[in-house]
Amino acid sequence: MTPYRAGLVLSFGALLAPSAAHAHLVNSGVGPFYDGALHLILSPMDIVRLVTLCLFAGAQGPQSARSAVILAPAAWLLAGVAAYAFGATGSFGFANAISLFLIGGLVAFDLRPPPAVVGAVAAGFAGFLGLQNGMALRSDGMDWVALLGTAAAVLVVVLSVTALVVSATAFPFRVACRVLGSWASATGLLSIGWIVAASR
């Protein structure tokens, strides 16, 4: 077995031997900044929505993607700080479902709005998610520095995924992106029905 394969096997094995996992109320042991970063990464719905946004931004080409990469994390941080500072509260299940339906639909239909619109959509969508994260971090009693960690994680995710989508121009990859967008849109649509039915 080559060192490379041995490393792969050991890494896979290490992944299968979980240590104590504190999902959501994250305690990384290295401070609130990293707690915040893990907070995002361990929130599957945040990741799904963020990745869908990246698929949308990346599919528009480099110019639009650049504005989204700058605006989305900034909007996330600003909205998060505002929600944290003012102690905002609220429930956004329905709005989350609608936003996922719409942003997934934009990806699935491969709509190509102008760069300014892409930036505005990215900022609005990310700001909406940041608002909820700021509220969640405050209600979980986490330090405000955790917000910076969350925003840093958002920056890393948005940069990585958007860059991947922009750079991968092969047709099958584009199709895969649109399929993922349709899945996100369908998820949002089904969630709308679910939430409306549950509220009756």
Add this chain to the structure above:
Amino acid sequence: MTNPRYAKFLLGMGLCVALAGFPDVAFAHAEAGAASGFLSGFMHPISGWDHILAMVAVGLWGALLGPPALWILPIAFPVAMAAGGMLGLLGIPLPWVEIGIAVSSIVLGLFILTNMQLSLVIAIPLVMIFALFHGHAHGTELSPGADAVLYSLGFVIATGLLHAFGIAVGAVDALPKGRVAIRALGGGVLLGGVYFLLGAFA
């Protein structure tokens, strides 16, 4: 275990399995129930053969039609199915749901069996109508209490993977006797549909 490389591979996998046998405590606090929501949703579309047959058949037929149907049909189906699911959740009735589900297998099976090459203008609405029936049936059966978005995500991903499985099976078409095998599968889907149709009338 004569091949040393094979032996090392098995040893490595054995180590992985052994490590997996030492789980520590997991405190899933605020996200508690998320996994069950996703898994419940994921299991729902694969819980009935009537749904499985039709969804795999959509991918298989798409593979026979080739691009762009190959990827447009699997995009259209989950969205229309989610719309049907929403109707079911909201209690909006859709007539002849079980018959529609059975007919979807019959029609798709027939198309695969006869290698029917329909234009997208017909194929997409047809598949979307079938998806509405499947979605509605799921929507009326959805169990309350799970995480809505994660449940829906699992549900949609399972549906998409069934299409992908059908598309993968369609790759057999490139083999010498592949087309015959695919047409035989279409015949199987058709027969399954007839069986479900008889059940719907029983």
